[in-house]
Amino acid sequence: MDMPNPSKFVLDKKAHIVSRLQSVLPTDAVIHEEQETRAYECDALTAYKCPPMVAVLPSTTDEVSAVLKICHEEGVPVVPRGSGTSLAGGAMPTADCVILGVAKLTEVLETDYENRFIRVQSGRTNLSVTGAVEENDFFYAPDPSSQLACAIAGNVGMNSGGAHCLKYGVTTNNLLGVTMVMMDGEIVEIGGAHLDSAGLDLLGVVCGSEGQLGVVTEATLRILHKPVDARPVLIAFDENEVAGACVADIIKSGVLPVAIEFMDRLCIETSDKFSGAGYPDANALLIVEVEGSEVEIEEQLTKIIAIAKKHNPVELRESKSAEESAKIWLGRKSAFGAIGQISDYMCLDGTIPVSALPHVLKRIGEMSDEYGLRVGNVFHAGDGNMHPLILFDANKEGDLELCEALGADILKLCVEVGGCLTGEHGVGVEKRDLMLHQYTSADIEAQLRIKDVFDPKWLLNAAKVFPLASTESRRAQ
Amino acid sequence: MTPSSKEELADIIRDTKTNLKIRGGGTRTGLGNPVNADAAVSTAKLSGITMYEPAALTLVVQAGTPLAEIEAALVSENQQLPFEPMDHRALYANKGEPTIGGITACNISGPRRIQAGACRDSLLGVEFIDGRGDLIKNGGRVMKNVTGYDLVKLMAGSFGTLGVLTELSFRVLPKPERSATIVLHGLPDAEAIAALCNAMGSPNDVTGAAHVSGENAQTLIRIEGFDKSVTYRTEQLKSMFLDYEMSVVDDASELWKSVKDAKVMAAHSGDVWRISVKPTDAPGLVENLRVNDAAKSVLYDWSGGLIWIGTNAGVDLRALMGTFSGHASRIRGLGKDNFVTQNSGVARIEAGLREQFDPRGILNTGILG
Incomplete structure (x- = not known):
């Protein structure tokens, strides 16, 4: 992975920078010994590693502000880090950077059921936001599959999604406000418990900006009352294309399931073997989940089953109990882990228009043959967010490169059919160089100008998101 | 000026020597502060549905397309725009046809906003000409897209100050049974x-x-x-x-x-204000305004999160409300301060963005204050 050369100017004054950081933070919150900074050398994109110069773990917004002010004055690059679960390398360090981790910012600041919001510090994990309101039957809707570990800071940075976005939207649709520290240390409040901004929608542009515009330390999030119940139905087909057509028909019918998940033969077989979910022998499988009271669930499932039957499924399994529901989900939830048991894999994240599903699945199959690498498909079919898993052997010379080349071709295909490079993981370093397949240089320039406003010195996570060549002159300032 | 292509529009913006007022259907001319401009540019000829895929719940339209045309197309497939945009014609007592570009530029949403989100939440992609005359695209036509910065949200509600919208894509939803x-x-x-x-x-x-x-x-x-x-x-x-x-x-x-459409406000004869607050704060704020004889007519939407207030002409509600969490705007009534800027940090960022996208300050100058 191509990264900018570390700045000698910065590395030479490491001792001075460490001492300034220690003057505003407790001693144990400044990590600078080489054997300790190694803990921050990568995120969940583990193929690429680089220990940072320093890592800091502030406990308050004011401490974050003090750290950024120092880094701004000293010209030190900063890479913000939530829980380090990014699959795109969003929190990958450079050798001359300060990693600013929000792991100590975990408090719930305010819970308001009448107005249906919660205000938390940004290091709190996604699942523990729901955990804080669960006793009153409320929940926070976006549910990325890393939700046990991932932090709200990272969710805001990447505009994270999850399996239930079809009904509830993604992070940006559930985020009401943030407290954000600018690179120069200024603390700004954007949005709040009310709806709609008075001026420009800065919250919209901050969400999904991959930690390049500021460091979010607090977030106000929409919470919702839990549905009475939820129930999945499993529908298996002979052909991928038929499953794709069934998804389109369900969506058009007016039923809005909370989730429509898709798995192909490789994923069905592998996850079934791994988890004992008892999946049928089929080429394609859909899990469609609906929510509501008993009568509402019945009403929706009746419609969905009627649609599915028109497509001659090889099996149709309606859950009759909580145990059966759990079993239907078991294989899907363990799919990534199961594939990981049989092979190294790379997980893609392109999104396509739902209508292009049959064509794209067919093309991925052909490309997989051309490259001689197996590809498993398991994804959120309802919103077109695909997660092709490319299997490769990390110990085999050239296999990673081959896998990355196939991945790039699949993502280009997603863009060609009217989709995009990434639906919920973010660009990070991983897809940086593919940006020009989706955007013109004028489109990119418009985005760079936004960063110019928020971070004129280009110190925050600056080697990410955009092709390095397009940001070089700005970073060199 | 009424360009008939986005290229023509780009030429007009690039070559203009005067400030430009941007016009969609002209039904929301009272919204915002008075625009300082010598010429107007209309999107009327940038009209038509580019693509509509009911089974993918997506619609791509040119910005000057009348809302009525979009709604007719959606109804034929038993679908709708989720955000139920307000029609301002009764409030401003004017005619004309609301356009989707105007709705988006002002981020207009209606009662369903509390459940289905605002206009900006249904907006999937934008194409616009910025103040330099450059064509910019962002987002696309899929619901999950985190590729690069989200200018889609930024453009919604930017009141034309960052660029003139030319094409938009939306997520649509089935009409309820x-x-x-x-x-x-x-x-x-x-x-x-x-x-x-x-x-x-x-x-x-x-x-x-x-x-x-x-x-x-x-x-x-x-x-x-x-x-x-x-x-x-x-x-x-x-x-x-x-x-x-x-x-x-x-x-x-x-x-x-x-x-x-806030009909009760249309019937009110004085100024009309719109206040965005935390719902449970709303009754107290209104009570205070009533005590000061400033709330002649009151309508709450969004569970209380949106308050419409009819006052006598010339009353500044902000002066009476003091500090509160949220914001208030004068929607009808003359005033150079119908919209006001927020806290200084936010105001500085907003000014910076406007400077970047419209360095000459020629687009809808002054409308946001």
């Missing part, structure tokens, strides 16, 4: 807002929560969806409000239209 509205009668504001917050906090997926204040007060709770589901949820909600005088209206579309 049935709708029902529970009406609670005669509630004082505080009790009404508490009831609405209760309804919103229940698992009944309420899609409208409004309160028409005053004598003959009506508190409205809307449920939409499939037949049996609407029946079930209506019963659930009714059982929460047994202490109140209540009726259920099956087709309350006219009632919701009057909430959406």
Whole structure:
């Protein structure tokens, strides 16, 4: 992975920078010994590693502000880090950077059921936001599959999604406000418990900006009352294309399931073997989940089953109990882990228009043959967010490169059919160089100008998101 | 000037020597501060539906397309725009046809905003000409897209100050099979807002929560969806409000239209204000304004999160409200400060963005203050 050369100017004054950081933070919150900074050398994109110069773990917004002010004055690059679960390398360090981790910012600041919001510090994990309101039957809707570990800071940075976005939207649709520290240390409040901004929608542009515009330390999030119940139905087909057509028909019918998940033969077989979910022998499988009271669930499932039957499924399994529901989900939830048991894999994240599903699945199959690498498909079919898993052997010379080349071709295909490079993981370093397949240089320039406003010195996570060549002159300032 | 292509529009913006006022259908001309411009540019000829895929729930349209044309196309597939945009024609007593570009530029949303999100939440992609005359695209036509910065949200509600919208893509939704509205009668504001917050906090997926204040007060709770589901949820909600005088209206579309378009404000003769707050703060703020004789007419939407206030001409509600969490704008009535800037940090970022996208300051100059 191509990264900018570390700045000698910065590395030479490491001792001075460490001492300034220690003057505003407790001693144990400044990590600078080489054997300790190694803990921050990568995120969940583990193929690429680089220990940072320093890592800091502030406990308050004011401490974050003090750290950024120092880094701004000293010209030190900063890479913000939530829980380090990014699959795109969003929190990958450079050798001359300060990693600013929000792991100590975990408090719930305010819970308001009448107005249906919660205000938390940004290091709190996604699942523990729901955990804080669960006793009153409320929940926070976006549910990325890393939700046990991932932090709200990272969710805001990447505009994270999850399996239930079809009904509830993604992070940006559930985020009401943030407290954000600018690179120069200024603390700004954007949005709040009310709806709609008075001026420009800065919250919209901050969400999904991959930690390049500021460091979010607090977030106000929409919470919702839990549905009475939820129930999945499993529908298996002979052909991928038929499953794709069934998804389109369900969506058009007016039923809005909370989730429509898709798995192909490789994923069905592998996850079934791994988890004992008892999946049928089929080429394609859909899990469609609906929510509501008993009568509402019945009403929706009746419609969905009627649609599915028109497509001659090889099996149709309606859950009759909580145990059966759990079993239907078991294989899907363990799919990534199961594939990981049989092979190294790379997980893609392109999104396509739902209508292009049959064509794209067919093309991925052909490309997989051309490259001689197996590809498993398991994804959120309802919103077109695909997660092709490319299997490769990390110990085999050239296999990673081959896998990355196939991945790039699949993502280009997603863009060609009217989709995009990434639906919920973010660009990070991983897809940086593919940006020009989706955007013109004028489109990119418009985005760079936004960063110019928020971070004129280009110190925050600056080697990410955009092709390095397009940001070089700005970073060199 | 009425360019008939985006290239022509780009030429006009690149070559202009004067400030430009951007015009869609001209139905929201009172919204914002007065624009300082010597010429106007209209999107009327940038019109038409580019692509509509009902099975993918996506619609791509040119910015000058009249809303009526879009709604006709959607109705034929039994679909709708989720955010139920307000029609300002009654409020401003003007004619003309609202366009989708105008709706997006002002981020116009209606009662369903509390459940389905605002215009910006349904907007999937934008194409626009910025103040330099460059064509910029962002987003696309898929619902999950985190590729690069989200300029889609930024453009929604930017009132033309960052660029002139040329093409937009939206997520659309199926029209509900049935709708029902529970009406609670005669509630004082505080009790009404508490009831609405209760309804919103229940698992009944309420899609409208409004309160028409005053004598003959009506508190409205809307449920939409499939037949049996609407029946079930209506019963659930009714059982929460047994202490109140209540009726259920099956087709309350006219009632919701009057909430959406703030009809009671259209009938008011003075200035009209719109206040965005945390719902439970709303009754107290209104009470304070009433004590000061400043709230002549009051309508609550969004469970109390949106307050419409009719005042005498020239009254500045902000001066009477002091500090509160939220914001207030004068929607009808002359004033150079109809919209005001927010806290200084935010204001500085906003000014920086406008400077980057429109370095000459020629687009809808002054409209946001």
